[in-house]
Amino acid sequence: MALERHIICKPDAVPQGQGKAFTVNGMGVALFNVDGEFYALEDRCSHMNVPISNGYVHERELCVACPWHGAEFDLRTGKVMTPPACENINAYPVYVEEGNVVLEVENE
Ligand code: FES
Numbered sequence: 001m002a003l004e005r006h007i008i009c010k011p012d013a014v015p016q017g018q019g020k021a022f023t024v025n026g027m028g029v030a031l032f033n034v035d036g037e038f039y040a041l042e043d044r045c046s047h048m049n050v051p052i053s054n055g056y057v058h059e060r061e062l063c064v065a066c067p068w069h070g071a072e073f074d075l076r077t078g079k080v081m082t083p084p085a086c087e088n089i090n091a092y093p094v095y096v097e098e099g100n101v102v103l104e105v106e107n108e
Contacts (some may be wrong), residue, residue: 003093004107007100011036014101019064021053024103029092031101032075034059039075040094040103046080046087047071 006024014020014033021043022029028043030053043051045066052073055064063072063081071085078091093104 001106003104006103006105008103009101010099011038011096011101014038017057017059019053019055019057021051022103025105027105028053029103030064031094031103032057032064034062034075038094038096038101040092041073041075041078042090042092044089045071045073045085046089047085052089 008022008024014031016033019030019032022031030041030043032039043053045052047069050068052064052066055067057064062075064075065072069084072081073089074081078089080086080088095102
């Protein structure tokens with residue numbers, strides 16, 4: 001499997017301390033900005049499959065809380081940190097290159 005690179009936005013498209021939803025290859029991606037560092041997760045809470053891109057971002061702990069029942073996911077890894085979700089979600093490599101936010105996803 002090869003990694004595919006996608007330019008998804010300019011860095012200022014995601015306000016500091018918040019997330020935003022994007023679609024990459026038909027897949028929902030939640031992009032978060034914490035102090036100019038970007039993190040990308042699958043935009044899906046593993047508890048009831050709702051989007052997490054509009055969840056509350058805990059900047060110090062680097063996690064996002066699902067807006068429905070508050071399960072928290074690590075922004076770096078997608079690892080679930082608190083219930084009621086119990087499955088991890090995908091995290092994607094993301095970085096800023098030449099003024100664009102670039103995401104890498106596996107091309108199956
Ligand atoms: S849907 Fe996310 S915690 Fe329930």
